[in-house]
Amino acid sequence: MSEIVEKVKIKTFKDYEGYKKPFWCPGCGDFSILSSLKKVSADLGIEPSKTVLVSGIGCSGKSYSFFYANGVHTLHGRVLPVATGIKLANPELLVIGLSGDGDSLAIGGNHFLHTARRNVGIKLIIMNNQIYGLTKGQFSPTSNHGFVTVSSPYGSVEFPIDPVLISLSAGASFVARGFSGEPNSLMEILKAAINHKGFAVVDVLSPCVTYNKINTYEWYRENIKFIPDNHDTSDLKSAILLAISGDGKIPIGIFYRKERRTYEELILDSNNPCKVDLYCGRDRVIELIEELSK
Ligand code: SF4
Numbered sequence: 370m371s372e373i374v375e376k377v378k379i380k381t382f383k384d385y386e387g388y389k390k391p392f393w394c395p396g397c398g399d400f401s402i403l404s405s406l407k408k409v410s411a412d413l414g415i416e417p418s419k420t421v422l423v424s425g426i427g428c429s430g431k432s433y434s435f436f437y438a439n440g441v442h443t444l445h446g447r448v449l450p451v452a453t454g455i456k457l458a459n460p461e462l463l464v465i466g467l468s469g470d471g472d473s474l475a476i477g478g479n480h481f482l483h484t485a486r487r488n489v490g491i492k493l494i495i496m497n498n499q500i501y502g503l504t505k506g507q508f509s510p511t512s513n514h515g516f517v518t519v520s521s522p523y524g525s526v527e528f529p530i531d532p533v534l535i536s537l538s539a540g541a542s543f544v545a546r547g548f549s550g551e552p553n554s555l556m557e558i559l560k561a562a563i564n565h566k567g568f569a570v571v572d573v574l575s576p577c578v579t580y581n582k583i584n585t586y587e588w589y590r591e592n593i594k595f596i597p598d599n600h601d602t603s604d605l606k607s608a609i610l611l612a613i614s615g616d617g618k619i620p621i622g623i624f625y626r627k628e629r630r631t632y633e634e635l636i637l638d639s640n641n642p643c644k645v646d647l648y649c650g651r652d653r654v655i656e657l658i659e660e661l662s663k
Contacts, residue, residue, distance in 0.1 A: 446476030
């Protein structure tokens with residue numbers, strides 16, 4: 370499914386209201402992510418007709434339709450390859466992936482690694498609730514060892530993936546973690562991510578109030594710590610040490626940011642002997658859709 374929007378004049382964050390209302394459970398952390406993204410978009414003057422939201426499957430799956438911009442609802446785990454294709458076809462677009470922990474790190478884990486090392490100029494917001502919510506509460510790749518769920522009644526034997534650590538080691542050029550219970554800091558992070566040219570990963574701790582009774586708002590408030598202002602975000606080694614600090618607290622803030630040439634810049638570089646003309650404007654896309662639907 371996809372949605373294409375016209376150019377509009379945005380005055381406030383309310384103008385980013387999508388064509389559908391969120392169906393999330395009352396209190397779900399995803400509400401805060403969506404409203405933070407709308408407020409940041411209004412602050413930055415983001416033009417909906419030049420923005421594409423891509424979402425996959427899970428409670429995050431319909432996020433694209435809750436935000437006024439072009440949108441694609443793609444297959445499970447395929448947010449990043451679809452977003453990459455959009456960015457390569459039209460590098461001027463702001464392309465934002467909205468994906469859950471299962472969508473981005475289980476079935477989409479392979480794409481995650483390769484998008485990071487390629488430094489594709491897209492933004493990925495991981496709505497990380499440490500559980501599969503849409504399918505009623507199974508353990509996910511970010512669930513803690515021993516986590517009791519319907520699919521792990523004696524506790525999960527698996528150990529969790531840390532999206533921040535993976536992003537740093539795979540080559541993402543912007544890596545941050547936010548918490549949906551701290552919208553002000555989340556908005557600062559999202560603003561920096563959108564302003565970053567390369568692949569930006571924002572792992573957002575987003576409580577699932579219906580199925581995850583361990584990682585609640587209260588639990589996160591007791592277990593997070595803000596990254597100190599003097600942390601050097603240009604130093605990869607410091608970022609990795611911070612991610613594995615092992616003091617029992619989860620760091621929140623920007624771990625790492627360093628601009629380097631993006632995948633689309635390298636692919637479309639006129640000096641690149643393998644360069645192909647990938648640019649494909651909206652009119653051509655509509656022509657292609659019409660051709661294919663004959
Ligand atoms: Fe949010 Fe959990 Fe409800 Fe899904 S099941 S909408 S993650 S609270």
